[in-house]
Amino acid sequence: MRDNVDRLVTDTPFQPFVLSFENGESIRITHPRHIVYRIDIPGEYGFMAVQSGRFFIGNFDGVNNIQLIDYDTQAASKGSSNGHHPE
Secondary structure, three states, rough: HHHHHHHHHOOOOOOOOOEEEOOEEEEEEEHHEEEOOOOOOOOOOOEEEEEOOOEEEEEEEHEEEEEEEOOHHHHOOOOOOOOOOOO
């Protein structure tokens, strides 16, 4: 999973995505700087992320799905065309 997240975070242009976890929680990553990896423990695949002021500390072993967020499709389905991308 970490390799997939690495690709998403470094893709240009960046496309927001959702990490879903085995425990049912999920977190939206809306900017590449909203997720950082723990490097203090060799072999540990932990990370910290932020969403709307809420901090999340997790481990990539608990991630069971990654889904891209397509704001343009969501806006079109709601009849909005203002191009606003919520955080």
